[in-house]
Every structure is written in C-alpha cells, then in structure tokens.
Amino acid sequence: MAADDLREASDHRLRMGIEEIFRREAGRVLATLIRLLGDFDLAEEARQEAFTAALEQWATAGVPSNPCAWLIQTGRNKAIDRIRRDAVFRTKVLEEIAGAETQPASVAAEADDDSFGDDRLRLIFTCCHPALSGEAHIALTLREVCGLTTQAVARAFLVSEETMAQRLVRAKRKIRDAGIPYETPEPPLLNERIHGVLAVVYGVFTEGYAATAGSRLVDAELCGEAIRLGRLLDELLPANQAVPGLLALMLLHDARRRARVSDTGDLILLEDQDRSLWDGSKIAEGLTLVDRAFSIRGQMSPYAVQAAIAALHVQSRKKEDTDWQQIVGLYEVLLRLQPSPVIELNHAVAVSMVDGAERALNLVDSLAARGQVSEYHLLHAARGRFLQQLGRLRESREAYCAALGFATLEPERRFIASRIAHVDKSLSPI
Amino acid sequence: MQYLLLIYANEAETAAMNPGSRESMTAEYMEFTKSIIQGGQFKAGDRLKPTSAASTVRVRNGKVLTTDGPFAETREQLGGYYLVEAKNVDEAIAIAARIPGAKLGSIEVRPVWPPMT
Numbered sequence: 001m002a003a004d005d006l007r008e009a010s011d012h013r014l015r016m017g018i019e020e021i022f023r024r025e026a027g028r029v030l031a032t033l034i035r036l037l038g039d040f041d042l043a044e045e046a047r048q049e050a051f052t053a054a055l056e057q058w059a060t061a062g063v064p065s066n067p068c069a070w071l072i073q074t075g076r077n078k079a080i081d082r083i084r085r086d087a088v089f090r091t092k093v094l095e096e097i098a099g100a101e102t103q104p105a106s107v108a109a110e111a112d113d114d115s116f117g118d119d120r121l122r123l124i125f126t127c128c129h130p131a132l133s134g135e136a137h138i139a140l141t142l143r144e145v146c147g148l149t150t151q152a153v154a155r156a157f158l159v160s161e162e163t164m165a166q167r168l169v170r171a172k173r174k175i176r177d178a179g180i181p182y183e184t185p186e187p188p189l190l191n192e193r194i195h196g197v198l199a200v201v202y203g204v205f206t207e208g209y210a211a212t213a214g215s216r217l218v219d220a221e222l223c224g225e226a227i228r229l230g231r232l233l234d235e236l237l238p239a240n241q242a243v244p245g246l247l248a249l250m251l252l253h254d255a256r257r258r259a260r261v262s263d264t265g266d267l268i269l270l271e272d273q274d275r276s277l278w279d280g281s282k283i284a285e286g287l288t289l290v291d292r293a294f295s296i297r298g299q300m301s302p303y304a305v306q307a308a309i310a311a312l313h314v315q316s317r318k319k320e321d322t323d324w325q326q327i328v329g330l331y332e333v334l335l336r337l338q339p340s341p342v343i344e345l346n347h348a349v350a351v352s353m354v355d356g357a358e359r360a361l362n363l364v365d366s367l368a369a370r371g372q373v374s375e376y377h378l379l380h381a382a383r384g385r386f387l388q389q390l391g392r393l394r395e396s397r398e399a400y401c402a403a404l405g406f407a408t409l410e411p412e413r414r415f416i417a418s419r420i421a422h423v424d425k426s427l428s429p430i
Numbered sequence: 431m432q433y434l435l436l437i438y439a440n441e442a443e444t445a446a447m448n449p450g451s452r453e454s455m456t457a458e459y460m461e462f463t464k465s466i467i468q469g470g471q472f473k474a475g476d477r478l479k480p481t482s483a484a485s486t487v488r489v490r491n492g493k494v495l496t497t498d499g500p501f502a503e504t505r506e507q508l509g510g511y512y513l514v515e516a517k518n519v520d521e522a523i524a525i526a527a528r529i530p531g532a533k534l535g536s537i538e539v540r541p542v543w544p545p546m547t
Binding site: 185 | 431433516517518519520522523539541
C-alpha cells in the first residue's frame with residue numbers, strides 16, 4: 001500500500017514537472033518548429049505530438065537534459081513522418097524539409113537560448129506583417145506568440161470561438177499564399193517594421209486596459225501578455241528608444257489598474273485614485289525603463305515621452321505635488337512628434353492645471369473650431385469641466401450633455417452623468 | 431515565388447499630365463524596367479491601352495456576350511503590370527514600391543500559383 005502511494009505521489013510529481021516544462025517551453029518550441037517546417041498548422045500538430053511522446057517516454061526514461069531540444073527534434077521527426085504518410089505532400093515539401101535533415105546535429109546545436117529568442121522574434125514580425133489586417137495582427141500574436149487558446153482570443157475580441165477560428169485560419173492561409181517571410185527584417189526595413197510590431201503590442205495592452213465589457217480576468221490577462229511581449233522585445237531588439245519606452249508606458253499604466261475602477265465598476269480619475277493601491281514594483285521597473293529609454297540616442301519616441309508623462313504622475317505622492325509644468329512641456333514635445341486631437345486635448349487639461357481654466361478653454365475651443373473632433377465625447381467633457389471651474393454653469397451643463405450624447409462606454413456615461421448632477425446641484429437655488 | 435504587380439491609376443488624371451511630366455515618367459519606367467531585368471527579377475511587363483479600348487466578354491448558356499468597357503467601373507484603372515520573381519512578399523513589396531506609378535496610383539501585389547505539375 002505505502003509503496004504504491006509513494007509511487008503514485010512520485011508519478012504525480014513527475015507529471016507536474018513535465019507539464020511545467022511544456023508550459024515554459026511551448027512558445028519556443030512552436031516558434032522554432034514553424035521555422036523548421038515552414039507551416040503554422042503543421043508546426044502546431046508536431047508540437048502536440050511531441051508533447052504526447054514526451055509524456056510517455058519521460059515517465060520511464062526520465063526528463064532529458066535539454067527538454068526543449070528534445071521536443072523540437074521529436075516534433076520535427078513526427079512532422080516528417082506525417083508528410084511521408086501524406087502522399088499529397090510527398091513531392092516538394094518533403095524535399096525542402098529533408099534538406100535540413102541531413103544535418104541532424106544542427107537542431108540540437110541550435111537549441112541554445114539565442115536562436116530560440118530569434119525564432120520568437122521572427123514569429124512576432126510574421127504575425128505583425130503589414131500585409132495582414134490589423135485584426136489578424138492582434139489575434140495571431142495572442143494565439144501564436146503568447147499561446148492563448150482560440151477561445152481566450154475570441155473572448156478578448158468579444159466574438160464567437162468559431163468566428164475567431166475562421167479569422168486565424170484566413171490569416172495563416174494568407175501568410176502561406178502571399179509568401180509572408182518567417183524572418184526578422186534586416187536593419188533598414190527593421191526600423192520601419194518595429195513600429196508596426198509595437199503598435200500591435202500596445203493594441204493588445206489597450207484592448208485589455210480600456211475594455212469595459214467581457215470578463216475582468218481576460219482584461220488583466222491581455223495587459224499581462226502585452227507586458228510579456230514588451231519584455232521579450234526589449235530583451236531581443238537592438239537599442240531603440242521606442243521599445244523600453246513602450247514597456248515603461250504599459251507598466252506605469254498597469255501599475256494603476258486596481259485603483260482605476262471602483263468596486264461598483266465606476267471609473268476613478270487619476271487625481272482621485274487611492275495611491276496606496278498602485279503597484280510599487282511595476283512603478284519602480286517603469287521608472288528605470290524611462291531613464292534607460294531617454295539614455296538611448298536617436299529619434300525621440302512618442303512612447304518614451306508618454307511614459308515620461310505617466311512617470312511624473314506616479315512619482316507624486318499627493319496629487320497636489322504633480323509637476324504639471326513639466327507635463328505641459330512633455331505634451332508640447334509629443335505634439336511636435338505626433339500631432340493628434342487626443343494629445344491636444346490632454347495638453348489642454350495639463351495647461352488648465354498650470355495657467356488655469358480660461359487658457360485651457362481657449363485651446364479646446366480652437367481645437368473644436370477645426371471641426372475634426374466635434375463628436376469626441378472627451379472634448380465636450382473637458383469643456384464642461386473648464387466651464388464649471390470658471391463658474392459658467394449653464395454652458396458647462398450644455399457641454400456635459402453633449403459629452404453624454406457622444407459617449408458609448410457605460411462607466412464613462414455614468415461618470416459624465418454624475419458631473420451633470422453635480423452642476424445641477426450648484427445651479428439649483430436650494 | 432512569382433508575383434504579379436498590377437499598376438492602378440486614375441486614367442483621367444494620367445491623360446491630363448503635361449508633356450514634361452509624361453516624358454520624365456516614361457524615362458523613370460524605362461530605368462526601373464532595366465534595373466529589374468538586370469536584377470533577374472523581371473519575367474514580363476507591359477503597359478495597357480486605356481479602358482476605353484476594353485471589351486468585356488461573358489459566355490452564358492453557350493452564347494458569347496460582349497460589352498463595351500472594363501469589367502467594373504472604379505476610381506483607379508488597371509494600366510499595366512509586371513510579373514516578377516521574388517524570394518517572398520517583402521521583396522515583392524520592395525519592387526512594387528520602386529514602380530514609378532506607385533507615387534500616383536497604387537500597386538496590387540498578387541502571388542501567382544506555381545504551374546500545375
């Protein structure tokens with residue numbers, strides 16, 4: 001009895017250990033198999049078969065010294081077997097893969113960390129290739145690089161699993177049919193493509209950060225995956241200010257996630273947040289990255305500037321201590337680098353903290369007069385706030401009502417409605 | 431892999447070009463074509479007569495139906511093409527970006543199925 005129990009317990013431990021290895025190595029194994037086999041679906045099947053074989057063989061023979069290389073080698077052999085069985089493929093594909101087979105040692109030799117890193121970087125550049133649609137970028141990255149299940153990716157996009165599966169199938173077919181390469185671009189093209197990749201990573205993050213529908217768990221998961229991708233890029237890419245800049249920006253935002261929404265699901269503005277809920281270790285990491293980003297010479301990156309603004313916000317222990325003067329300056333830099341109505345609006349809000357509501361109102365009115373953003377709810381909400389501060393309550397109420405008319409997200413609507421109620425209280429004679 | 435690079439432009443705008451620009455455009459095209467022939471990527475390439483010269487043919491119930499004009503009325507029209515050999519879509523995109531017409535209209539990059547064996 002006791003011996004059986006012992007064996008069972010040790011089997012269980014072994015199994016848990018093997019599963020832990022699978023979890024840790026899944027991404028690397030897939031990325032390398034895609035390179036070796038040149039096909040996403042074939043690589044996924046091969047990885048699955050390698051995992052199944054490992055569960056059987058490692059239980060008796062023990063875990064090999066380099067499990068990752070074992071899984072890649074086994075996966076590749078399984079794929080070759082599969083192709084041999086499949087007469088349709090027999091002609092061309094086999095010749096290509098078997099060409100690599102003549103040097104079996106090469107796979108094991110490649111099983112050092114550097115080449116795995118390279119394979120995952122290749123995979124990111126393939127998934128974020130500009131010849132694919134924006135929707136496909138995020139979905140493929142989450143599925144193939146982060147290893148999320150199709151179901152989890154579907155939940156993040158609020159579409160059915162079937163729809164997402166179709167989208168992934170189409171994207172993988174496009175990669176194959178259009179000849180989208182599985183490689184990290186060479187320097188002149190690399191700098192151009194990095195921006196697309198970073199935009200996808202930031203898109204994953206904002207999808208998780210701004211999403212107000214769907215389960216909270218998925219939201220946090222997306223932010224976590226985006227940060228993980230940011231860390232990977234920061235580790236693998238040559239010095240480029242945008243990479244640590246983006247990673248810092250995500251960490252500094254994510255550090256405030258718990259303080260951003262109340263227990264009842266209402267939005268809490270930065271100035272009203274409980275600063276003790278902010279995540280100190282994420283803030284510390286973010287601040288170090290901001291410093292590193294600014295120590296890299298070259299073109300200033302909008303991500304790094306935004307991260308510097310976020311850093312100034314989190315560095316003040318009380319809201320009164322915020323260095324608004326410097327924040328105004330950074331927004332002016334950002335406006336030169338990447339002019340946009342949203343940044344103009346944020347700049348105006350910062351100006352209101354330094355020079356008062358009157359000047360800020362002028363800035364917002366001139367932005368509104370240019371007419372591109374007349375339906376942007378936050379523009380009207382900002383006008384409402386400045387007018388309220390100036391005591392022009394009736395105009396303030398009108399502006400808040402306009403904001404409510406254009407807002408679509410429930411927590412934002414509730415927030416604007418509470419502002420209107422606040423103005424109404426000041427307007428009422430009692 | 432072979433890629434067909436389809437050159438689309440607004441015919442009315444092209445027709446309204448002044449002779450000087452037209453001449454320099456032609457020179458740029460000759461220069462470009464020469465460069466991809468020397469680079470070994472060129473397989474074929476031609477300039478097409480305008481869509482006013484086009485006919486569209488359909489066979490329905492065994493009958494040939496011919497109509498005047500292109501298959502579809504669009505803002506930009508197919509005006510020429512290159513068939514090129516490229517390692518992958520990045521190389522094809524890089525070639526497409528060097529086509530002089532890319533500055534005026536747009537280039538569609540279409541991979542070609544390999545011939546059936």
